[in-house]
Amino acid sequence: MRILDSIDDALIKESRQKQEFFWLDLSDPSKEQIEHLGALLGLHPLAVEDSVKFGQRAKLDTYGDTALLVLQGGVESEPEDENPHPLEEVHCHLSGDFIVTVHRNPYSELHDLREQFTRSNSPKTERYYVYKIVDVIVDSYFPMLADLDEQINDLEDAIVSGAGRRELEETFRLKRLLLRLRKAVVPMRDVFARQIEVITDLAGLEPDSHDYFRDIYDHLIRICDELDSYHEMVASCTDLYLSTVANKQGATSKQLAIIASIFLPLSFLTGFFGMNFSWEVGHVLVGPLAFFLLGLGTMVASACLMWWWFHHKGWTRADG
Template sequence: MSMVGGLRRMARLARRMRRVDLSHPARSPLGSTVVNCVGYRDGERLADAGGVAETVRHLRKHTGRGGFVWLGLHEPSEAEFEGVAELFGLHPLAVEDAVHAHQRPKLEQYGDVLFAVFKTVTYVEHERLTATSEVVDTGELMVFTGPDFVVTVRHGRHGSLGPLREALEARPEQLAQGPSAVLHALADHVVDEYLAVVDAVQDDIELVETEVFAPRTGTPPDPGRIYQLKRELLELKRATVPLARPLEALIARPPAVLDPAIRPYFRDVADHLARATEQINAFDGLIDSILQAHLAQVTVAQNEDMRKITAWAAIVAVPTMVCGIYGMNFAHMPELGWTYGYPLVLSVMATACLLLHRGFKRNGWL
């Protein structure tokens, strides 16, 4: 691995280590379905009112307009999500998608509730890329955005929203814009992770590219590693490419539930997504070129081996022919009774072999 690639990997690990702080109230172990339920008013976090239903009732009773609830869930079952759906009036079709997951990125509106699906991705660190290495791990994030609530449903072992919640709470002026600001922050967070993963995958591609085009010193590169990168890029493409249409819908035909002040910021998210998509497409084409170059190198190496084998076979054919002729056991053959016949034949065979070896060497066959 190059020094630059190693420094990039150390920086990624350091950033992830700084983001892990389980003492913050916005986080809980993955074994808990309800990760957090917090009420906000004018960008400020409200005191804990108890469970989910209590928090919602307290906010709607005492805060009036300008307040909202942010409920975070992790892989809830149908029974666990049933009460939440009833509390917020969520559409059954959206509830089914949120519970069972395995959805494409999309944006749907049910009355005054906006339902968005994002594919989350993370880069899987590895010491060495192999033909079976997992490079990209994907998950899903479903977001219900209503007039006074945001419900996030996360699927997968990564993509904790605790750091994002911390960042928003540190900027109350942004959080004061309501659920629309949370939706924008979530979309921006997901797309920024795309860019981070793309940069990390670039290191692996550069490493494979260097090995393919480096002077051959030992075992040739494993083509399975190139295919593995191709498969992982396909997984990354499935997460990023379908998201372009929902973002375009938010920009061109924004729903009424979206705050007009937030709408322009989705253009920036769409620009970042376009950059990530362009890089992924470029990497896809680059990997195809690397694979074709590797196969061409293998073909050239095989041709060189065949030329060497052919050259040596031609050299060996001369003494084989002479020995074959004089081994036919005829009674009357030239020079059989001559004293110098044997050394003369050996000299002729050696000279012919040396001339052939010199000719093949000059032409690059040996």
């Protein structure tokens, strides 16, 4: 198989004349380049228009002897970083003579696969090359899923340690990311579930190539299942955050209730001795000893008694 990374009219015409299967991988081509490529390879005008505009849902459109397969590949990022570009839309123009992949940004998975094909000396069938290209795009989600698993586990630990605004924002970010990934993967799963035979027939591949695409379908099912499980885990993080906040509020309310209960008898004592009855002033509150014993002493004793009672009931413990 011949591998190209730019539009070379002479090489493309030579490959088609010799019926040599080739792979052309284009990154961020211009509108004029795509239209020129469409005229060179005889692509359908609607397929050319889709590759010019991009922003397509995962789908498979067949046009005679050619087909347009639109896929959404995953773009891996480090777990601690927010990834503003988690998906890469890849247009695969399929035929029995060639496969053309078009994407807006440099895509490392396809670049690595090109180098792998270049180093390999063993000849492969056309169906294998098509399968491998599509399989690399689909399997690009697995590193992302591993990163998401670590992020969700770290988020759970952070919420248990102390739920704050940062953890809440991280929870909603993961929810939005998982929803975006699922919207990209589910249509691809549906395409491979319903139109596997269409790909093998109209792309000019061997009849048994549907076994390869069934393997891709199995990978897509696994990815969807993991995304669903991660979505449930993030939803449980939301419940954990709310329960943690409620526990904090309950602990704060308990502390305030204890303080208010301790000051309740103090307020009663100061109010009672502050009424200045003539008998009380003349017979009870006389001298400094009465001030320290009856005034301060009773307040200290009542506060100590209340604290002992709360401790005895277990209300002062963190898990009380």
